[in-house]
Structure formats: structure tokens, C-alpha cells
Amino acid sequence: MNTIIETNRNLLEDHPEVEDLLSPITEVVLASAQQVKIPAGARLIRETERCQNFMWLLQGTVRVFKHSPAGREITLYRVTPGELCALSMQCLLWDEGFPAEVVAETDLVALTLSRREFDRAIDESREFRRALLKILSKRMGDIVQLVSEVTFQRLDLRLACLLGQLFERSGGEPLKITHAQIARELGTTREMVSRILKEFENQQCVRLLRGVIHLVSREGLNWFVR
Incomplete structure (x- = not known):
């Protein structure tokens, strides 16, 4: 053959x-x-x-x-x-x-x-x-x-949706992803992503470390997409 x-x-x-x-x-x-x-x-x-x-x-x-x-x-x-x-x-x-x-x-x-x-x-x-x-x-x-x-959608909503999808794929495990990588996904700047992520952290939805994002409250993250 x-x-x-x-x-x-x-x-x-x-x-x-x-x-x-x-x-x-x-x-x-x-x-x-x-x-x-x-x-x-x-x-x-x-x-x-x-x-x-x-x-x-x-x-x-x-x-x-x-x-x-x-x-x-x-x-x-x-x-x-x-x-x-x-x-x-x-x-x-x-x-x-x-x-x-x-x-x-x-x-x-x-x-x-x-x-x-x-x-x-x-x-x-x-x-x-x-x-x-x-x-x-x-x-x-x-x-x-x-x-x-x-x-038509606000950037914080799009970012919350993206994080929700990524955490779902990871089973809730921490995401090894940089702010710059997220910015490339969404077509925005790293500075804008960092500002919104800090807001999510202040709302106790996530916890930020260098190159890693921890999920704190899925319900809190879902609130942004309502």
C-alpha cells in the first residue's frame, strides 16, 4: 500500500x-x-x-x-x-x-x-x-x-465574560495570563484591562498576582454581565 x-x-x-x-x-x-x-x-x-x-x-x-x-x-x-x-x-x-x-x-x-x-x-x-x-x-x-x-458592549462586561469563560475551562483554577494577553484578546490596551481588573479585585471578585488571576467570587463576577 x-x-x-x-x-x-x-x-x-x-x-x-x-x-x-x-x-x-x-x-x-x-x-x-x-x-x-x-x-x-x-x-x-x-x-x-x-x-x-x-x-x-x-x-x-x-x-x-x-x-x-x-x-x-x-x-x-x-x-x-x-x-x-x-x-x-x-x-x-x-x-x-x-x-x-x-x-x-x-x-x-x-x-x-x-x-x-x-x-x-x-x-x-x-x-x-x-x-x-x-x-x-x-x-x-x-x-x-x-x-x-x-x-455595543462595555469593556468591563466583555472582560467579565472572558474571565468567566476562562475560569469555566480551568475548573475554577487560577488563570496564568497577563494583562497584556487579555488586552490582545479584547482589542484594547493593557492599561484599560489593569484598571478594570483592579475594580474586580476591589469588588472581591478576583485576586490579582503577577501573571496570575485567582477566582474569589463567581457570583460577583457574574454580576457584571447582568
């Missing part, structure tokens, strides 16, 4: 969430996809660059973000195993430059398909086209929601 086909088949069997997504074009993926390993912190693509490959993530997390000329950043979304990068699809479909930047938050393992093979899969599989459009539609909805939050 061809080594590439055997390797790709084993990878898909180990990641059923990706295998289901790629089922309409299994033969193309088995024959043509390449496995790649990318270290944490690597920049996958810079703004205005063109996508040369389409990637299906098997392990790890990718952060897609936008930055301003002044150096501020805001996270648009993350890609985890079983998900696809909607902006990558857009750039490949329309041969456009990427409108944001992409970085590996953790070590990554992925399958990549060349632009030529991606175009062939789009042309030959109606089911694959429908699956991609469904993913693209959902991700665009997420971005519209983000724009709405940034435009």
Missing part, C-alpha cells in the same frame, strides 16, 4: 471529527494530503499573504487575530481539531490576500492539501462544497457577534 495513503488513513481513523468532515473527499485526502508538524508560536500566515495550502487541524489550537498600526490586537477566533479556518477558505476560493494573521498557540499536527487539490475537491464534490459553506456561514456569524460586542 502507498505509504502516504496508509499514513493518512491512520491519521483520519485516529481523528473521527476530521474524518467525518473530509468524508466527501476521502480519496483525494488519502492520496494527496501531507502531514505537517508546527511548533507553538510559529506564524502560519501574515496579513495580505496568499494561502498556498488548505489545512485540517488534527492536534493543537490556532489563533486568528487582527492588529492595528498602533500595535493593538484583537482575537477574531480560534481553530481547534475538527474545525476549519473560514478566512483561509475565503482566500483560497477567491485568490485573495489573507485579511488577518494566524499563529500556532500550541504545537500543531495537521493535514494540508495543495491549492490545486483543494480546487479539484471543490469542483468534484457537491457535498464538500456544502460542508465548507456551512462552516463559512457559522464563522461569519461568530465574527458579526464579535463586532457587535466590541461596538
Whole structure:
């Protein structure tokens, strides 16, 4: 059996969430996809660059973000195993430059398909086209929601929501995160984040240490999002 086909088949069997997504074009993926390993912190693509490959993530997390000329950043979304990068699809479909930047938050393992093979899969599989459009539609909805939050919601509310989500993921354990990292998530300045976090601490919602945030009162934190 061809080594590439055997390797790709084993990878898909180990990641059923990706295998289901790629089922309409299994033969193309088995024959043509390449496995790649990318270290944490690597920049996958810079703004205005063109996508040369389409990637299906098997392990790890990718952060897609936008930055301003002044150096501020805001996270648009993350890609985890079983998900696809909607902006990558857009750039490949329309041969456009990427409108944001992409970085590996953790070590990554992925399958990549060349632009030529991606175009062939789009042309030959109606089911694959429908699956991609469904993913693209959902991700665009997420971005519209983000724009709405940034435009219409107070920063303290957005910060309280973010902390609530992070503490939920950590099971209430302390968060090892800096004020600058939070600012990049929310598209604001470190000074603004520090001021609001100090207010949360004064209200006995959290306790702040250098590079660490402890949860004191989940109920108190929830009060800010009402």
C-alpha cells in the first residue's frame, strides 16, 4: 500500500471529527494530503499573504487575530481539531490576500492539501462544497457577534465574560495570563484591562498576582454581565 495513503488513513481513523468532515473527499485526502508538524508560536500566515495550502487541524489550537498600526490586537477566533479556518477558505476560493494573521498557540499536527487539490475537491464534490459553506456561514456569524460586542458592549462586561469563560475551562483554577494577553484578546490596551481588573479585585471578585488571576467570587463576577 502507498505509504502516504496508509499514513493518512491512520491519521483520519485516529481523528473521527476530521474524518467525518473530509468524508466527501476521502480519496483525494488519502492520496494527496501531507502531514505537517508546527511548533507553538510559529506564524502560519501574515496579513495580505496568499494561502498556498488548505489545512485540517488534527492536534493543537490556532489563533486568528487582527492588529492595528498602533500595535493593538484583537482575537477574531480560534481553530481547534475538527474545525476549519473560514478566512483561509475565503482566500483560497477567491485568490485573495489573507485579511488577518494566524499563529500556532500550541504545537500543531495537521493535514494540508495543495491549492490545486483543494480546487479539484471543490469542483468534484457537491457535498464538500456544502460542508465548507456551512462552516463559512457559522464563522461569519461568530465574527458579526464579535463586532457587535466590541461596538455595543462595555469593556468591563466583555472582560467579565472572558474571565468567566476562562475560569469555566480551568475548573475554577487560577488563570496564568497577563494583562497584556487579555488586552490582545479584547482589542484594547493593557492599561484599560489593569484598571478594570483592579475594580474586580476591589469588588472581591478576583485576586490579582503577577501573571496570575485567582477566582474569589463567581457570583460577583457574574454580576457584571447582568
